[in-house]
Each structure stands twice: as structure tokens, then as C-alpha cells.
Amino acid sequence: MLRDAGLRVTDTRVAAIAALHVLPHSGVDTILDAVGDALPATSRQSIHNVLTDLVAAGLARRIEPAGQPGLYELRVGDNHHHIVCQRCGAVADVDCVTGHAPCLTPSQTSGFDLAEAEVTFWGTCADCSAAMAARVDAGSPR
Amino acid sequence: MLRDAGLRVTDTRVAAIAALHVLPHSGVDTILDAVGDALPATSRQSIHNVLTDLVAAGLARRIEPAGQPGLYELRVGDNHHHIVCQRCGAVADVDCVTGHAPCLTPSQTSGFDLAEAEVTFWGTCADCSAAMAARVDAGSPR
DNA sequence: CGCTACCTTTTGACAGAGTCAAAACAAGCC
DNA sequence: GGCTTGTTTTGACTCTGTCAAAAGGTAGCG
Known part of the structure; x- marks a missing residue:
């Protein structure tokens, strides 16, 4: 799925996608917590990178309700x-x-x-x- | 108009409403610039206060398109x-x-x-x- | 007209969310 | 296995908005 989009398959990305699958409409911090269970060394910046890449590749979507931080979901298209x-x-x-x-x-x-x-x-x-x-x-x- | 809403009539508020009338869909900084022409001592915090009060009184509306700071307009209801x-x-x-x-x-x-x-x-x-x-x-x- | 009480504005510190840039690191190709 | 290039980390920084307390002005009353 990542490969199809021309992105390298890394632990961080796989974990982030898995987390988003379980917790749709999650923000960066929520994903970071979930990913941190398996990969404690992960930085907040990495989550930002991964999510931004996923959105750019069309694998995720970002929504931003007024008064809330950005939220991400895998349901696209x-x-x-x-x-x-x-x-x-x-x-x-x-x-x-x-x-x-x-x-x-x-x-x-x-x-x-x-x-x-x-x-x-x-x-x-x-x-x-x-x-x-x-x-x-x-x-x-x- | 301010009086009807139970708010005191002050220079800052009058100037902010005038600015919003000329420049709808403006953010705090834009209003601050416009108000600053007549009242150079005005602080950014005051503009925040005024706009928040106007919204609370139902005289203005706040919109927040994704990826942009909050914008205000007088067209309500x-x-x-x-x-x-x-x-x-x-x-x-x-x-x-x-x-x-x-x-x-x-x-x-x-x-x-x-x-x-x-x-x-x-x-x-x-x-x-x-x-x-x-x-x-x-x-x-x- | 002047006083008092309360609402507004100012000042300054702070928090949340996100961006930028460079160095350290690892996936994939040869 | 080694190289190239894409990822992740680290850390500083920007933007927007909130909180709180002191200073100031508006409006009602005598």
C-alpha cells in the first residue's frame, strides 16, 4: 500500500497507519501515543512528516474543525x-x-x-x- | 447598535466594527492595522477582546477555514x-x-x-x- | 458637575500547534 | 556489502491565541 504510492516502507509509517486504522480522526499527539507503544523513540516531528506524506500521497486526509488541531483519517476518495x-x-x-x-x-x-x-x-x-x-x-x- | 447589545460604546469597538464593515473576512492583524490608523495605541489583545465580545453578543461571526487564522465578519443571522x-x-x-x-x-x-x-x-x-x-x-x- | 462602580483596555507572560533546517540514520538498488 | 537517496531525529523558531492582573475610561447616580 505504501509501496504503491512510491513511499518507502518504514516502521514508523506502518505503525502510524495501523494507529489511524484503529483510531480514525486522530491528531498528531494521539497517533504519537499509539505509535509510541511499539516504537518509543518516535518523535512528534516524525509523525508530522508521516502524516503529511500520507496526505500528499493521497492515502490519508486531513480535517481541521474550527478550534481543534488537525485530525487525520484513512478514509479517502x-x-x-x-x-x-x-x-x-x-x-x-x-x-x-x-x-x-x-x-x-x-x-x-x-x-x-x-x-x-x-x-x-x-x-x-x-x-x-x-x-x-x-x-x-x-x-x-x- | 453596541448599546442595544448591552456593550459599552468605546472608540476601539466603534473602530473595529467600522474596519470589519470595510474589510469583511478579516483576521485580528488586519483589523489591528485598520484600527491602528485612527487609534495607534491599540493592542492586539484588545482586538481579540473586542472581536470575542462581538461574537458573544451576536454582532459578529467567526469563521476558521482550515490552515488559516480566525476571520471575522459582521454578516450574521x-x-x-x-x-x-x-x-x-x-x-x-x-x-x-x-x-x-x-x-x-x-x-x-x-x-x-x-x-x-x-x-x-x-x-x-x-x-x-x-x-x-x-x-x-x-x-x-x- | 463630580463621584463611584464596574466594564474595557493594556501589558506581559505563556501554551498549543505547526514549520524549518541540518545532522544522523536506514531502505532499497546495484 | 556498499552507495544513493529518502526518512527520522533534534532543536530552534513562528504564528495564533489564551490567561491574569493592573491601569484606564464609561455610564449611572447623587
């Missing part, structure tokens, strides 16, 4: 979208209705040459909804 | 979207087709309580398209 929890930052995938980019066309483009539409849904995840409901039940709302 | 140039970062408004949030509904919510859909279009602005075309014409593509 299907132009899907994301729903992000406004409270805890949890991210889940949302399938694209049309399946190909751009899945949406703006009413006017202001002279822009359109490439892609990125949709981010914002809401509250199940855990946070439950936590908020519990607080209201306990008598200390807001 | 109509749930419109943005198209961003992938090359130079220029931002233009795009009217929302439905006019109210969420303008889109995901096919599945993964247990999330949906609040809003944010759409960002990515493309190339007219200036950058022209610049790229000119470079191709000159014989040095990419």
Missing part, C-alpha cells in the same frame, strides 16, 4: 463529511449523499473556480447529551 | 456560507439556498444532536486562476 461535537470535539463520519465532489453547488461563485464542497455538521454527541441531561436532573442546569 | 481560495486564502460569501440552519440534514447522525451545518467551498479565486493561466502561457506550468 469518497468525499464524505463529518459531524463534530461542540462540547467535547468528538468526530463521526457522515456519508455524502451524492458521493462525488463537489456534492453541492453554490448559488453564485463570485468568480471562483470551484473544486470541492466541505460540509461540517455541528451538534452534541450522545455522551455529552446524556451528561447535560444528568446535570439538569440533578438540579444544576446550564 | 442568515446562515450563509463561504468559498475559500486554496491558493491565496481569499474568502467570498455564498448565500445559503435554504436560508435557515441547518440548511442541510445528514443522512445519519451517529447519535448526535444536530445543531447546524457549516459549508465551505474550496476553489481558486479569479486572480489566482488568471495568475496560473499566465504562468502556463509563459511556458513554466505548475
Whole structure:
């Protein structure tokens, strides 16, 4: 898979891909922790390098919800979208209705040459909804 | 306008709003420069405070396209979207087709309580398209 | 008009995330 | 096995934004 993309097969890259497979929508630090279990000498910079290379090779995708560090995922090429929890930052995938980019066309483009539409849904995840409901039940709302 | 929102009317705030009116989709530094023309003693932190207050009061909105610092605009309440140039970062408004949030509904919510859909279009602005075309014409593509 | 209370602005230190560059190292080819 | 070139490490640095406390100004009241 790495070889097909013209990248050398190294421990760091294999470990990073494995980590991303188990933990999609992870940031650099999360991947670093996961990779560190097997390769404790790995530096944060290496993770940055690996992830940047994967994105450049089209093997990974980087998303950057407002107010959060960059997150990476291996699911590429299907132009899907994301729903992000406004409270805890949890991210889940949302399938694209049309399946190909751009899945949406703006009413006017202001002279822009359109490439892609990125949709981010914002809401509250199940855990946070439950936590908020519990607080209201306990008598200390807001 | 500030008074209506329960905020005190100060030079800094008036100048910041005026700057935002002339330069929509501006970041903190751009506003600071503009405000600095009339009020040279203004600090970057003050601009942060003012803009944060405006957003909290519902007078401004903050957007944060991936890879760019936060940008602010006065156009609020109509749930419109943005198209961003992938090359130079220029931002233009795009009217929302439905006019109210969420303008889109995901096919599945993964247990999330949906609040809003944010759409960002990515493309190339007219200036950058022209610049790229000119470079191709000159014989040095990419 | 002047005083007081509270909201704003300033100042300065700090944290998070990411970039840049050069040296040390290892994968893949001959 | 040795060489070439791509990777990883190390460490300094930039950019953006946050936190906290002191100084300053606005607005309401007498």
C-alpha cells in the first residue's frame, strides 16, 4: 500500500497507519501515543512528516474543525463529511449523499473556480447529551 | 447598535466594527492595522477582546477555514456560507439556498444532536486562476 | 458637575500547534 | 556489502491565541 504510492516502507509509517486504522480522526499527539507503544523513540516531528506524506500521497486526509488541531483519517476518495461535537470535539463520519465532489453547488461563485464542497455538521454527541441531561436532573442546569 | 447589545460604546469597538464593515473576512492583524490608523495605541489583545465580545453578543461571526487564522465578519443571522481560495486564502460569501440552519440534514447522525451545518467551498479565486493561466502561457506550468 | 462602580483596555507572560533546517540514520538498488 | 537517496531525529523558531492582573475610561447616580 505504501509501496504503491512510491513511499518507502518504514516502521514508523506502518505503525502510524495501523494507529489511524484503529483510531480514525486522530491528531498528531494521539497517533504519537499509539505509535509510541511499539516504537518509543518516535518523535512528534516524525509523525508530522508521516502524516503529511500520507496526505500528499493521497492515502490519508486531513480535517481541521474550527478550534481543534488537525485530525487525520484513512478514509479517502469518497468525499464524505463529518459531524463534530461542540462540547467535547468528538468526530463521526457522515456519508455524502451524492458521493462525488463537489456534492453541492453554490448559488453564485463570485468568480471562483470551484473544486470541492466541505460540509461540517455541528451538534452534541450522545455522551455529552446524556451528561447535560444528568446535570439538569440533578438540579444544576446550564 | 453596541448599546442595544448591552456593550459599552468605546472608540476601539466603534473602530473595529467600522474596519470589519470595510474589510469583511478579516483576521485580528488586519483589523489591528485598520484600527491602528485612527487609534495607534491599540493592542492586539484588545482586538481579540473586542472581536470575542462581538461574537458573544451576536454582532459578529467567526469563521476558521482550515490552515488559516480566525476571520471575522459582521454578516450574521442568515446562515450563509463561504468559498475559500486554496491558493491565496481569499474568502467570498455564498448565500445559503435554504436560508435557515441547518440548511442541510445528514443522512445519519451517529447519535448526535444536530445543531447546524457549516459549508465551505474550496476553489481558486479569479486572480489566482488568471495568475496560473499566465504562468502556463509563459511556458513554466505548475 | 463630580463621584463611584464596574466594564474595557493594556501589558506581559505563556501554551498549543505547526514549520524549518541540518545532522544522523536506514531502505532499497546495484 | 556498499552507495544513493529518502526518512527520522533534534532543536530552534513562528504564528495564533489564551490567561491574569493592573491601569484606564464609561455610564449611572447623587
